[in-house]
Amino acid sequence: MNIPMEYGLLLAVILFCIGLAGLLIRRNIIFMLLCIEIMLNAAGVAFVVAGAAWGQAEGQVMFIFILAMAAAEVSVGLALIIQLFKQTGSLDVTNANKMKG
Amino acid sequence: MEILFYIAGVLAILSTVMVIAVRNAVHALLYLIVSLLSISVIFFILGAPFIAALEVIVYAGAIMVLFVFVIMMLYVDSSNSNEKNIFIKPKTWIGPSIIALILMAEMLYMLLGEGYHPMPHQIISPAAVGKLMFTKYALVVDLAGFLLTAGIVGAYHLGQKERKILHRYLTDKNENL
Numbered sequence: 421m422n423i424p425m426e427y428g429l430l431l432a433v434i435l436f437c438i439g440l441a442g443l444l445i446r447r448n449i450i451f452m453l454l455c456i457e458i459m460l461n462a463a464g465v466a467f468v469v470a471g472a473a474w475g476q477a478e479g480q481v482m483f484i485f486i487l488a489m490a491a492a493e494v495s496v497g498l499a500l501i502i503q504l505f506k507q508t509g510s511l512d513v514t515n516a517n518k519m520k521g
Numbered sequence: 522m523e524i525l526f527y528i529a530g531v532l533a534i535l536s537t538v539m540v541i542a543v544r545n546a547v548h549a550l551l552y553l554i555v556s557l558l559s560i561s562v563i564f565f566i567l568g569a570p571f572i573a574a575l576e577v578i579v580y581a582g583a584i585m586v587l588f589v590f591v592i593m594m595l596y597v598d599s600s601n602s603n604e605k606n607i608f609i610k611p612k613t614w615i616g617p618s619i620i621a622l623i624l625m626a627e628m629l630y631m632l633l634g635e636g637y638h639p640m641p642h643q644i645i646s647p648a649a650v651g652k653l654m655f656t657k658y659a660l661v662v663d664l665a666g667f668l669l670t671a672g673i674v675g676a677y678h679l680g681q682k683e684r685k686i687l688h689r690y691l692t693d694k695n696e697n698l
Contacts, residue, residue, distance in 0.1 A: 423526050424637035428567065431530045433632065435537055435560075437625040442541030444617030450546050450592065454553060458537055461580065465560060472567040473640045477649045480572050481658055484650075487579050488665040492672030494584050498591045499679035505595045 428469030435462035449504060449513050453497050460490045522566060529562040546592050550585060557581045567640070571647035 439458035446452055464483045471479015501511070508515040536556040540549045557580045564573040654662060 422639040423523060423566075425640050426632055426637055427526070427530070428563070428640070429632055430629065431533065431563070433625060433628045434534055437621045437628075438534070438537045438541060440624065441614075441618050441621035444620065445614045446541060448546070450588070451541070451549060454540060454549060454588070457580075457584065458540065458553070458556075461557065461560065465563070468564055468567060468569050468572055469640075471645070472569060472643075473638065475641055475643050475645070477645050477653045480569050480645060480650045481654045483572050484575065484654065485658075485661060485665055487575060488669060491579065491584060492668050494587055495672045495676040496679065498587055499676040501591060502595065503679055511595070 425469060425473040428472070429466055432462045432466035432469065435459075435465065447512055447514055449501050449511050452513065453494065453501065456497075457490060457494065460486060460493075526563060526566050529559040529566070532556075533559040533563070547589075550588055550592070554581050554585055557585075568642060568644040570644065571650055 436459050439455045439462060442455035442458065443452055446455065464486045467479045467482040467486070469479070471477065471482075504513075504516060505511060508518070533556050536552045536559065539552040540556065543549050543552065557576060561573045561576040561581075564570075564576060
């Protein structure tokens with residue numbers, strides 16, 4: 421059982437960059453919200469790995485707070501998606517620049 | 522135990538790549554659930570069983586169900602959107618991929634520059650997490666509660682049906698017009 425701490429952080433970095441690339445590539449707003457979830461989860465992985473490396477419980481506490489923040493953010497984001505769908509009739513974010521204020 | 526970490530890590534990365542590559546939203550959601558479950562396995566191996574359980578219950582259970590509800594409410598046929606041929610033209614995805622790769626290379630350079638630090642295998646119990654959370658970080662727990670309350674109120678306000686009267690001054694003007 422000698423997993424280096426760097427491998428756990430490597431996983432977090434790769435997941436974060438996949439989420440970032442997806443956020444930049446996709447134009448569907450549901451996929452963009454999913455990519456934000458991936459990035460938040462990657463940050464949580466980094467916290468838990470660092471907490472496990474030092475044997476402290478602070479990393480897990482921070483993960484719980486990230487979880488609460490992700491839940492609040494998803495509820496508001498999904499309500500915004502429903503509003504955008506009502507306004508524009510599609511889930512494409514390029515249609516959102518026709519809002520006129 | 523050690524080989525499980527690598528298997529779960531590779532599985533998480535592959536399924537996360539599939540999340541951003543597939544076109545169907547429900548398929549992407551299922552791939553994301555696979556990714557979250559494999560990350561939960563990694564947490565379990567790292568000695569955080571409470572967090573592994575929370576990852577399955579809250580992320581894969583609650584947040585993904587919210588996404589499923591919204592997709593079920595307003596699912597549009599993806600064949601008529603502009604995203605149809607997004608992965609055929611390299612112009613659309615090669616620029617953002619280069620940006621993300623540069624960021625990843627920078628972080629990997631910083632991360633792997635120094636030697637490896639092996640992690641001690643030590644299981645942190647949920648009791649230790651709870652004790653720390655409700656003594657030292659009790660104020661942050663309160664703030665998280667405020668944040669969740671604000672999220673509920675905001676989601677309710679955004680999700681309610683549109684009224685005809687937007688503002689008490691605008692109605693008169695609209696009627697005159």
